Amino acid sequence: MASKASGIFWTWVHSSTGPKTTHFWAPVCNWFFPIQALYDWNRDPAKISKEMQCVLVCYSSLFMRWALRISPQSYILFCMHLFNATLQGRLLIRRLMWESSQQKAIEDKPTN
Amino acid sequence: MGPIKKLQAFVCAQTFWPQFMVRWFQAEKGPFTIFFYCPLAKCGISVANIYDIIKKPVDTINPVQQSVIAMSGTLFARWCWILKPRQFMLVFANSVMASTGIIQLWRKFQSGQSV
Numbered sequence: 001m002a003s004k005a006s007g008i009f010w011t012w013v014h015s016s017t018g019p020k021t022t023h024f025w026a027p028v029c030n031w032f033f034p035i036q037a038l039y040d041w042n043r044d045p046a047k048i049s050k051e052m053q054c055v056l057v058c059y060s061s062l063f064m065r066w067a068l069r070i071s072p073q074s075y076i077l078f079c080m081h082l083f084n085a086t087l088q089g090r091l092l093i094r095r096l097m098w099e100s101s102q103q104k105a106i107e108d109k110p111t112n
Numbered sequence: 113m114g115p116i117k118k119l120q121a122f123v124c125a126q127t128f129w130p131q132f133m134v135r136w137f138q139a140e141k142g143p144f145t146i147f148f149y150c151p152l153a154k155c156g157i158s159v160a161n162i163y164d165i166i167k168k169p170v171d172t173i174n175p176v177q178q179s180v181i182a183m184s185g186t187l188f189a190r191w192c193w194i195l196k197p198r199q200f201m202l203v204f205a206n207s208v209m210a211s212t213g214i215i216q217l218w219r220k221f222q223s224g225q226s227v
Contacts, residue, residue, distance in 0.1 A: 022187060022191045022194060023191065023194075025187055026187040026188050026190070026191035029183055029184050029187050030184060032180040032183065032184065033180055033184070036174075036176045036180045039176055040174065040177070043174070046172070047171065047172045047174065048172075048174075049160070049168065049172060049174070051163055052157075052160045052161065052164060052177070054160075055153070055156045055159075055160040056157070058153055059153040059154070059156060062146060062149050062150055063150060063153070065146045066146045066147070066150045069145075069146050069147070
């Protein structure tokens with residue numbers, strides 16, 4: 001049984017879509033997008049790029065639909081883009097709220 | 113029929129379009145399908161990065177995000193190259209995306225800042 005299990009594992013390792021190929025690592029590295037958004041959970045809003053965050057939210061929203069329209073469907077890719085759209089959207093909202101508070105501070109400043 | 117299909121049927125039913133436009137509207141990867149907009153979204157990342165290169169100061173560069181963009185662009189460019197059939201447009205789009213990420217990282221490195 002152990003040799004059969006290790007056979008399955010090593011068959012996968014050496015397969016044409018296994019971890020020795022780009023077919024494996026290219027989709028895996030897509031997961032670094034939501035991981036980066038988690039890493040930047042408390043990033044200073046002044047240093048968040050509004051344009052880049054908007055584009056990343058749109059990118060992930062479109063690819064959520066793409067993951068379900070390709071054949072075969074890729075639920076893992078769908079989940080990844082769902083997380084990414086949510087987390088990058090959170091950074092975008094942080095930036096927009098900071099800009100709004102900056103604007104309010106300027107307007108509330110008493111004029112001499 | 114879903115709303116997109118209804119819109120596609122409505123647009124294709126107009127008589128003023130030339131035939132090649134109607135064929136494009138009805139294509140498997142035409143403008144009424146998601147397959148048309150996904151490469152555009154990838155290009156959008158490159159455009160946003162180019163805008164940030166030109167307009168934004170170096171201290172706003174996010175090195176983690178740019179590393180992910182560079183690595184993802186490189187790996188996807190290679191993946192699209194080895195796919196059958198070879199996807200030249202996606203190779204190009206991903207290469208440009210990776211290049212913008214590398215340029216941003218280079219700018220950050222040159223300025224000597226870490227975050």
